Amino acid sequence: MVPQGAMNSLNPVMRIGDQLMLTIREHTEEGEIPDKNTQLKQVEELFYRVGLKPAVARLYPHELSGGMKQRACIAQAISLNPQLILADEPTSALDVVVQRQIMQTLRKLQNELDATVLLVGHDMGLMAQFAERVGIMYGGKLVEVGPVEDIFHNPQHPYTQLLISSIPNFEIKGEFRGIPGVGLSLLDPPTGCLFHPRCPKAIDRCKSVEPQLKEVAADQLVSCLLHEEDQHAPAS
Numbered sequence: 001m002v003p004q005g006a007m008n009s010l011n012p013v014m015r016i017g018d019q020l021m022l023t024i025r026e027h028t029e030e031g032e033i034p035d036k037n038t039q040l041k042q043v044e045e046l047f048y049r050v051g052l053k054p055a056v057a058r059l060y061p062h063e064l065s066g067g068m069k070q071r072a073c074i075a076q077a078i079s080l081n082p083q084l085i086l087a088d089e090p091t092s093a094l095d096v097v098v099q100r101q102i103m104q105t106l107r108k109l110q111n112e113l114d115a116t117v118l119l120v121g122h123d124m125g126l127m128a129q130f131a132e133r134v135g136i137m138y139g140g141k142l143v144e145v146g147p148v149e150d151i152f153h154n155p156q157h158p159y160t161q162l163l164i165s166s167i168p169n170f171e172i173k174g175e176f177r178g179i180p181g182v183g184l185s186l187l188d189p190p191t192g193c194l195f196h197p198r199c200p201k202a203i204d205r206c207k208s209v210e211p212q213l214k215e216v217a218a219d220q221l222v223s224c225l226l227h228e229e230d231q232h233a234p235a236s
Contacts, residue, residue, distance in 0.1 A: 002077045002106075004089040006069035010061040016072050017043050017057025023079050046075040049112070050105055067098040071105065078109055085110065089121045103130055124167055128152055136160045139184045139194035142213055146220035156222040158199045193225065201226060 003009040011019055021039045044054045050071040061069060070090060077085055091099035110117050119131060127134055134151045136144040144157040155161045162179045181198035190197055196206035205225050213223045
């Protein structure tokens, strides 16, 4: 896992190298733990793969820049050669130049490890550039899943449509419109479709019936009663 807040996830009183070696030791069978020199070489190799110098091993988290801390977290995440890398908004606190560098590092490591990267975030521009398949969530539930091209160019769920349309477009001048209403409170969720209080296309059934995720196009799943209505509508 690559956490969102690198500074909050690193131990402030341990050197970076010691934290990585601790990770390696904790996940190695007793009796098979390598000696310290071998562990240091493993740490240096990890640093090399994420673009950090070996000298970083002797530093404390507060001595690193935001990008370096995030790279240290990535090094820790790949130290066990995982098949799945869960990246929780790994670039949210970084400037755009460092964001690009971090995402390039993740892409390179993904190819080297032949791993899947599950990227969690709110930056739709980042998703459009990095992801191959996107899942849109509202109220903790998936409302639409599909290839990134379909999600951005042919969104099917009303929430996805509003989400995409709220992204500023520098090529077309027009009125900026956000999503109506306020964010959902999971302490008191509405009945039926969770999005219906804010949905401009809601019908009466949306207030009482909870939609299920169903395929509405090739490799595109949507959780919306409007598509069920379309399927049952008489042919003209």
